[in-house]
Amino acid sequence: MLNRRLLRNLDFVTITTTAILILISLVIIGSATHINTPGEERYWYVERQGMFALFNVVFIIILLNFDYKVLGKFANGLYGINLVMLLAVMFIGQSALGAQRWIQIGPISLQPSEFSKLIMIIALADMLDKKTGKLNSFKDLIPIFLYVGVPFLLILKQPDLGTSLVFLAILFGMLFIAGIKSKHLMMIFGAGAALMPIFWHFLKDYQKMRLSVFIDPNVDPLGSGYHIIQSKIAIGSGMLFGKGLFGGTQSQLNFLPENHTDFIFAVIGEELGFIGAVLILLLYFILLYRGVKIAGEAKDNFGTLLATGITSMLTFHVLVNVGMTAGIMPVTGIPLPLMSYGVSALTTNMISIGILLNIYMRRQKIMF
């Protein structure tokens, strides 16, 4: 059970930062959706997101009672469940925007690829924990790649290019900390770059289009290019101080599609301006910096690896999402952690942060 010593070790910086980000997100989601949602359901998105946030807080408190080490025991089981969920999406999933990503359970549509990121971190941490110091030759790396490869390919098949790239970020972040040789890392990146043309060949047409418009938005000004152009106009027109909450003309008049999910940062940029956007980025930086710190102070390898995986995942999300809205990253459908509307992502991210708290709370190796 939680005792006073453990409670005293809670990371209040992480808790506070997370809480502020979630509160901001509720306000911004409200701003992005209220005008386009009819009457009584005006704040449906805000209420739903808020409800799930509260539910997750309760869940995290329960989880804090258990040492994160038990996660290692469940690693293989979770890995199996993950594969089953991803296969379920393939066969009974619902598609949207050209990809099969959802399964409907009662009133909730789940997006298993969101949870699958965290499950992969846990499973990989368990595996690498057992291999620490033994990553000396290429042969040692092969089982790891196979282990990550199976769910990676299933997600790629959905197709969800964004999430599969997150997998790579997690994998390399964790391998790096687990002690992969720099030489090997360089070789893998080199081979990856060389295989790019083949990879391109396997992309869906709409994915190719998204990557093409990243290079030149005018290739498809009515489709993906439209998002980029509108998003840049929204952010840019926010200027230094922004147009004020609920005052963004671009997002309010629905020039900007997906403005409460993937493109929520454009609403922030437009309504809160450069100052607001930078302050929010600062909050993210504090959160991620704490992640690295927690990785360093963990009592064991497993904790270090878990924290590294979580931090890599969140960093990649922030980089790609904000980069995408600002026109320096391709449109890949990666949400902004804790900010974009979407209960699967919110739950995954909050539980991830809960695990960080758990690791930090139990950092002292000697009891009493």
Add this chain to the structure above:
Amino acid sequence: MLVKRSNYRLDVLAIIILLVFVALVSRLGYLQVVQGKYYGEKADGNRIRLAPIMAPRGMFYDRNGIPLVSNRPGFAVSLLPISGPVPDDIIVKVASILNIAPDEIKKKLSQHNGRFEPIRIKSDIGPDIVTKIEERRAELPGVVIEIQPIRNYINNELAAHLFGYVSEINDVELEEAKEKSNVYKSGDIIGKFGLEKIYDRELRGIDGGNQVEVDVTGRPVNVLGRKETVPGKNLTLTIDYKIQKAAEIAIDEQLTYLQTKSEFRNAKAAAAIAMNPKTGEILAMVSRPTFNPNLFSGGISSKDWKALNENPNNPMNNKAISGEYPPGSTFKLVTGAAALELGKVTPEEKILDTGKHWIIPKGNSEGEALGWINFKEALTKSDNVYFYEMGNRLGIDNLEKYARMFGLGVTTGINLQGESEGLVANQRYKEKVYGEEWYLSETFDAAIGQGFQLTTPLQVAVLMSEIANGGYRYRPYLVSKISSDKGEVIKTFAPEEVGRIQLSDRTLTLIRESLRDVTLEGGTAAQAFRDFPISIAGKTGTAENSHGSDHGWFIAYGPYEDPRIVVVVIVEQGGFGTGSAAPIARKIMEAAFNLNQDPAAAQQTHKPQTAL
């Protein structure tokens, strides 16, 4: 513990994270501070809108390259919501200019969810309305005139049932499309019927558009980006324009003649098919009454729609493939083939026709008695008593078996929607539907194509082709080639054999000779084919109709020696096939063989030698 370098590596990780944030903040600084004013102007002063440009639909050509369906430029009125919903006073003004109800416009606005695209209110408006709107532009902010390709059926009603028509996608179709793919969007013009529907994906092309900055009145002031349209693919049909046109004219003239100068005043519907028996290529297909598909291109008026819907003869129905008629005496080809093949009769055996059959007193339609006759005489003169006896000897099960072997009772598989299966008379059907046992008199009826038997004109055309080509059943088809707008061939369609009935040469020769004699002196169609320079095999038929006059059939192929065309004609309530359908078939044959053609018209066809 981790290997030593891990702590150093965590520092590297922290530095990477820091760099990520430095990059993001720099980018935001560039967008919001350095370029903020530029983007601010874009967001405030001007609005960016999408001006879609519809891709022109693919063309239809006849087999000789004569264009049959094309596009013409037209104008459409659209509303462009500039800031928030379109104000009511503008809706009222536009409604009065277009002479439609304001609610109709509101309905259209509410159906569209895109807010950066113009919402089309009325397609294909006349130049007078364009002028009116341009004159009042200042008081009509957000009202825009778009150029829109309008589908143009060059010869109006010609082959309307084959081409089909296009119009704006409706809610149900949009839902269906969503389940299958996401190619269609609200406001799209899609094929609704005929080949336009079947080949919609190929024909529609890819819409393009301009991303434009518009001023407060919705007028484009600057084009920011452009996406070129990709024109739809063209279809080359198996149809021969010359034969199609002759068939259309022949049917119209014959129907007028029957209605005004004969006792068959109710002869208002008909169908005709010309087909290559060696490939299944449809050379012409006509159904009456018909409609003008151009009426739909710019949105059909409710008056025209009402007229089409209320016509009791159902102009939207392609009777050549969906009309089900008793085959009448044309079915004697099946009965005769079965009797010869199964040895139930020899070509030489003579049967006595006293005017009535000796078991059941059923006879010939006019009560005539032909005396002792053999197979050939019986088929040429279409003697009922002889074929009742064939039915009696074969039994209903053998009749059913041969009818199915010829391909009756199932769809032919032509690439059009709405094909009927017809019905092959059989015991199980009667048992199931009426719960009664089978009577011999029903076998008699079945043997001469009456009673339960039902066929579509296209099935009968396939049946006649099998007699002409020696038993090969080809899938009838209408499209020979799909090609890109630049002329590259994308797909070609070859004849497809879907069945084969084994018939001995003796049987085939005997039936063919009998059919040839039908158009010679003493045959049932001698009058219609008098002095026809090419030898034609034919068969008349009369389908009994309990709701009015009988339907007249005529089926034929020619030349007799080397069949290159099969023609099937049915005239609803036209009486005997000899007087109603055969004259139409003759005109179609004349066109196919370039006989008695107006020299000026003959010159118009580009390559007459490829017709047949």
